[in-house]
Amino acid sequence: xxxxxxxxxxxxxxxxxxxxTTVLSCExxxxxxxxxxxxxxxxxxxxxxxTGWNRRGKFLWAALDDGHALMVHLGMSGQMIVGDPGTATxxxxxxxxxxxxxxxxxxxxxxxxxxxxLCDTDVEGTPVPxxxxxxxxxxxxxxxxxxxxxxxxxxxSIKSVLLNQSLISGVGNIYADESLWAAGIKPTRPAYRxxxxxxxxxxxxxxxxxxxxxxxxxxxxxxxxxxxxxxxGYFSRSLNAYxxxxxxxxxxxxxxxxxxxxxxSTHYCPTCQTL
DNA sequence: CCAACTACCTGTTAGC
DNA sequence: TGCTAACAGGTAGTTG
Numbered sequence: 001x002x003x004x005x006x007x008x009x010x011x012x013x014x015x016x017x018x019x020x021t022t023v024l025s026c027e028x029x030x031x032x033x034x035x036x037x038x039x040x041x042x043x044x045x046x047x048x049x050x051t052g053w054n055r056r057g058k059f060l061w062a063a064l065d066d067g068h069a070l071m072v073h074l075g076m077s078g079q080m081i082v083g084d085p086g087t088a089t090x091x092x093x094x095x096x097x098x099x100x101x102x103x104x105x106x107x108x109x110x111x112x113x114x115x116x117x118l119c120d121t122d123v124e125g126t127p128v129p130x131x132x133x134x135x136x137x138x139x140x141x142x143x144x145x146x147x148x149x150x151x152x153x154x155x156x157s158i159k160s161v162l163l164n165q166s167l168i169s170g171v172g173n174i175y176a177d178e179s180l181w182a183a184g185i186k187p188t189r190p191a192y193r194x195x196x197x198x199x200x201x202x203x204x205x206x207x208x209x210x211x212x213x214x215x216x217x218x219x220x221x222x223x224x225x226x227x228x229x230x231x232x233g234y235f236s237r238s239l240n241a242y243x244x245x246x247x248x249x250x251x252x253x254x255x256x257x258x259x260x261x262x263x264x265s266t267h268y269c270p271t272c273q274t275l
Numbered sequence: 276c277c278a279a280c281t282a283c284c285t286g287t288t289a290g291c
Numbered sequence: 292t293g294c295t296a297a298c299a300g301g302t303a304g305t306t307g
Contacts, residue, residue: 032284077284077285111286111299113302156277172301264300279305283301289296289298
């Protein structure tokens, strides 16, 4: 599942191969991939000039030279494949675009949770539909103290708070479980019952885990294929909690437990995640 | 206003 | 073998 590190790998690949280029053609092959768009996408997108690619949390967008943005969310299974025309052959190609640098971009998305949206931006260039998304923990302007204060003001469980994209963005189920394991915090603990230093430790753990995943996933993006499988492909051997049900905890040896929580699976060590 | 819950989607796997 | 159910989960919208 693409979370922040995987989306950043995709962004880097797109920035390398599809910056300063104009859209020549566009086909929407599945309407759900462009849900919420006013009017057909193709005639609005053709002729637009992409200046670069930006990201906030799991939201990705192409900055256009007229102040608009082509916002992309990969959902659970979205992939952005860049190559020569005809390179992508998946039965799940949802949108196909050709650019004047000779490259083709295909949006492939098996489960159709992802989408593209051509939209307005604010004065800072952020797409309007992504304005409610908080800065992510790898953003240079991310404020740890301010974020910790907001998180600690919540009565919800600390895991729910980590997944709340309006407080801290980019964290999904995998990195939430990994960060809570690293910080020794029980996922169901209400956020307000944690000390300030515990929350700050947790934020540092999120940053550390994501930096490591980014380093592991960002090794091979100079090929034309823009890989989004960072967590499942490169980083899976480093996981300490997520998907480790029944495996001994790397810290204390207790079998990792899996529980249904907030309609999601949660993996944690019942012995050493006690905060 | 806040927190919790549900719909949306499809390929894979487990169980009978 | 063939069917059904569970499972994966980010976001938006709804409910309490």
